[in-house]
Amino acid sequence: MTEPVRILVVGGGYVGMYTALRLQRQLKTELRSRAAEITVVTPDPYMTYQPFLPEAAAGSISPRHVVVPLRRVLDRCRIVIGEVHSIDHAKRTATLSTLATEEEGAGHVRLGYDELVIAPGSVSRALPVPGLADHGIGFKTVEEAIGLRNHVIEQMDIASSTRDPAIRDAALTFVFVGGGYAGVEALAELEDMARYTARYYHNIKPEDLRWILVEATDRILPEVGEEMGRYAIRELRARNIDVRLGTRLESCENRVAVLSDGSRLPTRTVVWTAGVKPAPLVAATDLPRNERGRIVCTPYLTVDGVEHAWAAGDAAAVPDVTAGEPGKEYAPNAQHAVRQTKVLAENIAASLRGQPLKEYAHAYAGSVASLGLHKGVAHVYGRKLKGYPAWFMHRAYHLSRVPTFNRKARVLAEWTLSGLFKREIVSLGSLEHPRAEFELAAAPPPAPKDRSPGDSPGESSA
Numbered sequence: 210m211t212e213p214v215r216i217l218v219v220g221g222g223y224v225g226m227y228t229a230l231r232l233q234r235q236l237k238t239e240l241r242s243r244a245a246e247i248t249v250v251t252p253d254p255y256m257t258y259q260p261f262l263p264e265a266a267a268g269s270i271s272p273r274h275v276v277v278p279l280r281r282v283l284d285r286c287r288i289v290i291g292e293v294h295s296i297d298h299a300k301r302t303a304t305l306s307t308l309a310t311e312e313e314g315a316g317h318v319r320l321g322y323d324e325l326v327i328a329p330g331s332v333s334r335a336l337p338v339p340g341l342a343d344h345g346i347g348f349k350t351v352e353e354a355i356g357l358r359n360h361v362i363e364q365m366d367i368a369s370s371t372r373d374p375a376i377r378d379a380a381l382t383f384v385f386v387g388g389g390y391a392g393v394e395a396l397a398e399l400e401d402m403a404r405y406t407a408r409y410y411h412n413i414k415p416e417d418l419r420w421i422l423v424e425a426t427d428r429i430l431p432e433v434g435e436e437m438g439r440y441a442i443r444e445l446r447a448r449n450i451d452v453r454l455g456t457r458l459e460s461c462e463n464r465v466a467v468l469s470d471g472s473r474l475p476t477r478t479v480v481w482t483a484g485v486k487p488a489p490l491v492a493a494t495d496l497p498r499n500e501r502g503r504i505v506c507t508p509y510l511t512v513d514g515v516e517h518a519w520a521a522g523d524a525a526a527v528p529d530v531t532a533g534e535p536g537k538e539y540a541p542n543a544q545h546a547v548r549q550t551k552v553l554a555e556n557i558a559a560s561l562r563g564q565p566l567k568e569y570a571h572a573y574a575g576s577v578a579s580l581g582l583h584k585g586v587a588h589v590y591g592r593k594l595k596g597y598p599a600w601f602m603h604r605a606y607h608l609s610r611v612p613t614f615n616r617k618a619r620v621l622a623e624w625t626l627s628g629l630f631k632r633e634i635v636s637l638g639s640l641e642h643p644r645a646e647f648e649l650a651a652a653p654p655p656a657p658k659d660r661s662p663g664d665s666p667g668e669s670s671a
């Protein structure tokens with residue numbers, strides 16, 4: 210019996226999950242006859258539907274419904290929860306650690322493969338801004354989105370209970386850096402949520418909250434085009450959100466955000482959404498990278514100049530064959546990531562069967578963005594929408610896109626229920642410290658200090 214073809218998928222995000230899912234279908238016969246096997250290595254047992262993170266932060270969708278359980282969806286793949294640290298493609302070997310290897314103290318283990326799909330996505334592109342590494346908050350994961358929600362509500366609790374105006378002002382000042390869809394949607398959804406929540410505080414009015422969007426270029430939301438981007442600025446400013454274009458964050462030390470326009474903003478919240486860069490794993494491989502650190506690919510989604518290696522998504526530089534000019538590559542977004550996986554899976558199956566490969570070609574269709582409940586902006590296939598219709602389109606589009614019928618039904622149920630009832634205003638920040646209560650209960654009583662025998666009611670002096 211011949212050895213199975215071992216396909217290793219690194220990453221369980223958009224590209225990793227959809228490629229493995231499509232491969233499961235494409236290679237049904239091979240998987241059944243054990244002529245092929247698929248292993249997915251990823252740090253979390255779920256795929257995160259990132260476009261829903263702003264709504265999760267606003268409390269419109271529960272965190273569990275923003276993620277898709279990989280084991281349920283990829284039932285014919287082997288799922289390994291772990292992190293790949295390096296890849297030696299020349300030797301067809303990945304070095305990884307799993308929760309078990311950490312427990313066993315075994316260090317890193319090696320995993321051999323025949324075909325590699327590398328899709329570790331991107332991480333926040335943090336610049337060397339003083340104080341950012343210590344105080345900045347990212348917005349790429351479900352943990353960060355929920356943590357930020359809890360943090361914003363906690364700031365309102367701090368402001369409500371302090372008598373110090375400086376603490377109050379800093380608590381109610383929220384600075385977001387980066388005007389792409391992640392930053393704008395996160396800010397708009399959280400501002401909407403906080404304005405609503407303020408009605409339950411006897412001493413906080415919505416006007417007391419200060420929201421600042423800092424953007425280095427002269428526009429926001431480039432994904433929806435210039436006209437709709439200008440509309441989004443007007444809409445945000447009408448809500449008293451301070452949009453500062455052509456401005457950079459210079460530092461955020463000691464709870465003061467210093468901007469390039471000279472302003473100093475005491476704040477306890479600096480959210481950093483100013484772009485992404487390829488995941489660090491990419492630099493720990495022997496695969497070719499471009500000047501921005503992305504893996505150089507061909508239009509067939511093979512890694513350039515290398516056999517049996519494939520890539521797509523945020524970590525991959527795929528030439529944009531629709532651009533009509535050389536040197537252009539597809540932007541890192543979900544629209545391309547998902548579409549690329551279709552070609553990627555078909556091409557892997559075709560290459561195993563000795564058939565010709567297809568090119569990935571897709572002209573960007575435009576984008577939809579939510580600016581809070583019932584507010585939005587969209588520019589899709591040349592059609593421009595704003596306000597309620599754009600927001601409705603945003604929801605309809607993402608509902609159609611979120612993977613699995615199960616998740617669609619749950620998200621729709623949540624939206625329907627939140628339309629009938631009031632918004633959730635609870636902060637469960639204590640979930641981040643689940644052992645705190647028990648640690649307090651189980652801690653030994655403090656050692657008595659200079660206690661004289663007669664102090665305790667149960668003791669009597671001789």
Ligand SMILES: Cc1cc2nc3c(=O)[nH]c(=O)nc-3n(C[C@H](O)[C@H](O)[C@H](O)COP(=O)(O)OP(=O)(O)OC[C@H]3O[C@@H](n4cnc5c(N)ncnc54)[C@H](O)[C@@H]3O)c2cc1C
Nearest residue numbers: 220221222223224259260293329330391522523542543544
């Ligand atoms: C808040 C937010 C909103 C967004 N909204 C939109 C939108 O409206 N429209 C749109 O088109 N795009 C949107 N995007 C962008 C979109 O989500 C990304 O382009 C898309 O997720 C890229 O897919 P990917 O598979 O390359 O990366 P990801 O989906 O990020 O997946 C990468 C996976 O690799 C794993 N990984 C990383 N390192 C390793 C390692 N060393 N070993 C193993 N696994 C590893 C990660 O844990 C993750 O599971 C948004 C992004 C964010 C953050």
